[in-house]
Amino acid sequence: MNEQTVKADRIIDARGAYCPGPLMELIRAVREARVGEVLEVLSSDSGSKRDIPAWAEKAGHEVVGVFPEQGYDRIVVRKAK
């Protein structure tokens, strides 16, 4: 299975929300998630694809990948701790 097809346990559809909305929604969801769970954020905010990986690195979670889609990005993170 490659990174592109990692199945998300939760999908956070933050399309239409502006910075820092998508990141804040993800943080909230990660807090509720169990360790090992995969969360996928859909964001049309152009800052998210950089902002969210930067946050994940700082917070100690794994960035599975950032995948550009039509008009939005899919950012996949695994809760590591």
Added chain:
Amino acid sequence: MAEERFSMVVFSGTVDKLYPVAIMSSGAVAMGMEVDIFVTFWGLQAFRKGNPRELGRVSKDFEDQAGAMMQIMQEKNVPSWYDTLLQAKELGNVRVHACAMTMDLFGLTKDDLDPIVDDVVGVGEFVDRAKEGKVTLFI
């Protein structure tokens, strides 16, 4: 490890300046920092009871664009600066301190302020806290 600190002196009381206050606070808590906001003078007026949700003023230099800006924000469902700040406070350690001198000057008590304000402090106490951090902004 002690949390890093992000401090702001908020002197301005207009919507266009309060947005960056709220958004920077969100970014800071997201990055694991604690945030201390010192609201003073016009900045404090924005935090008087009822004001955070009523406020519609923008900076004088961009006054002509205020209506258009507000309309775009509404159309695009951008949360208000106040809701953004509330969300940051919910997710992390954000403290809003009211300036004691301004309170005295305008004859205000803590009861006159929105509940998002944590306490009333003097400039000495705020500066003493801010000196522990690497970032302090004046807005």
